[in-house]
Amino acid sequence: MSRDENQSRRDDDSEGRSPLAKAMADAGPFLELGWVFVAATGAGVLAGWWLDKKFATTPWLLVAGSLLGIAVGFVNLIQTTMRMDRDKGKGKAP
Numbered sequence: 001m002s003r004d005e006n007q008s009r010r011d012d013d014s015e016g017r018s019p020l021a022k023a024m025a026d027a028g029p030f031l032e033l034g035w036v037f038v039a040a041t042g043a044g045v046l047a048g049w050w051l052d053k054k055f056a057t058t059p060w061l062l063v064a065g066s067l068l069g070i071a072v073g074f075v076n077l078i079q080t081t082m083r084m085d086r087d088k089g090k091g092k093a094p
Contacts, residue, residue: 033080037073044069 017025048065052058 029080029084033077036076036080040073040076041066041069044072 044065044067045062046065048062048068051061051065055061
């Protein structure tokens with residue numbers, strides 16, 4: 001790659017980041033969504049499991065905690081997606 005091509009690539013990116021760095025920054029919010037969804041579900045499962053052990057209600061509180069964790073994960077997914085869409089309309093980066 002010639003020196004001029006490298007310079008034009010850098011000029012195209014106003015923040016001075018490499019294309020790989022820009023791609024990783026763009027993918028960040030989507031990766032976060034996955035981890036938050038898993039964490040919410042895991043927290044619900046663990047809370048349900050602990051409550052089942054405490055109150056001897058196996059498996060009902062585990063099921064309820066799992067469903068609650070999944071619901072919280074989906075609510076967060078929807079809210080974050082709507083916020084990203086709204087920010088995109090305002091010209092902000094995700």
